[in-house]
Amino acid sequence: MSDAACTNASSASPVADQRWMVPLSLFALYVIWGSTYLGIRYALVSYPPFTLAAIRFAIAGVLLFAVLRFRGEAMPTARQWKNAAIVGTLLLAGGNGLVCFAEQSVGSGIAAVAVASMPLFAAVFSGIYGEWPSRGETAGLLLGFLGVIVLNLGAGLAGSPLGAIALIVAAMSWAFGSVWSKRQDMPKGPMNTAAQMLCASVSLAIIAFLHGERVPAHPEAGATAALAYLVVFGSIIAFSAYLYVLKTVRPALATSYAYVNPPVAVLFGVALAGEHVGGFDLAGMAIILIGVGIITMMRVRKT
Template identity: 75%
Template sequence: MTDTTTPSAAPVVHAPVADTRLLVPLALFALYIIWGSTYLGIHYALESYPPFLLAGIRFLGAGVALFAFLRLRGVAMPTAIQWRNAGITGFLLLGVGNGLVCFAEQRVSSGIAAVAVASMPLFAAVFAGVYGEWPSRRETVGLVIGFVGVVVLNLGAGLSGSRLGAIALLVAAMSWAFGATWSRRQDMPAGPMNTAAQMLCASVALLIVGFAQGEQLPAHPTTRATLALVYLAVFGSIIAFSAFLYVLKHARPALATSYAYVNPPVAVLFGVLLVGESVGPYDLLGMAIILVGVGAITLARQRR
């Protein structure tokens, strides 16, 4: 998922470090806010679009647009190995990960989906440990605090879902975590081309699964569902996914996956503001604990 090559010429050695110190926080902010809102976006889009075709159209449109833009700007095509790695990673992250979230949101609310996916950093820490990159002691403390916050948030949400939906969300979190960890050690396309290649490959898999299951495109989709689909493609896919790949390349796994802890309270807040959902004391306490956990992870990164 990340570019493993290094620049052939780097006359100013410290410039990338300075850029990273600015861009990593900006990218994390995009992940926290945009991806927190995509759960509600999926909820709206599912009013008209079936789950796997929804995800497939989303990534096909975003992938084609970004790929065409990059090619027009002269960005090189990925090599055969890079296409293979992007295909595997895109299938794990977007095909299985996002596809199953869309599938699960037919059965559970957007809030419970965000809460369940928040288990992803723990799986990512385990998979990273298999490759010898165990989280530091401070990062482990932050991960545990964040997960406790998610549990508290779930207690206050009063949400319930089907067993099938819960299993789908758990598999989605595991697949995303493994894909993110595996890709860090592979030869991936450079920069935004990595995003485009993964979305194109994932869209093919999602469309095949959708049509194979008998899903059909809506003849008369609602305006809100279509606008939600466009939002998911532009902001959730092109902007936020590019930000995720950047953070994954330039930050430790614990920080790169910390968005999964922030997304649940963001999803709840969007539900309050846009859908009129209520927030109780457990919700507020859970959000506070989550933010403490993310702060611990961030401080651990700065002290390394």
């Protein structure tokens, strides 16, 4: 093979990888993260909220970090550890930890709907850095938000005010962490995932201690199984996929999972928890998916 042919092959490989990795990563975000709301609900039967999140990310972080170091991945620099600690605390402690806290009093489906406001906060925070979404992306974002409102009209809002506030703060924390991280020196590849989870587990353990939580002595088997699912699928697989798309595609597409997660959460509730789906639920799901489709088409036009 000539040097030119080698060059063409090597330059085409990342494009081919991205052609497959972006859809697969988005599928993981849409489906797996949509199911984690129900998984959190099951795990909360035995585990306190911040303790649950701390254990989840400690186990996932240690496992992933050990594998990466065994494969010869470089250690993050001191600056990268600092940035990973900040972003991990914003995304996983402020974001996921507060979702766990809210789901003590707010249903998993309603939690997913509230977190769906995250892309709007992300668009505002991106604008602070001069990266406002295009008109088409803005239309998709607003349509998606309308969809989650319609989706929520089919169910009674029985969540506590404290739980509702926690979910909004969680969405804002996740949005700012996502936008800020794109402009920082972060660990490379999967090591970014491991570092953020390790740092977040420390933050969550401190919060759990201050909140007066304790590790359960005899957790139920179902709650522990839900925790294991959250560790493997929700943390290692889906969170790695999120960090990948965050670095690969525009923010509007990277955060579009927040609009798809609510209908996915509802569908899992129907299949596994015996919940019912009404007309508003179906209409909301359709509007949400149309909004995500608009964002996706705008992304394709720009690339």
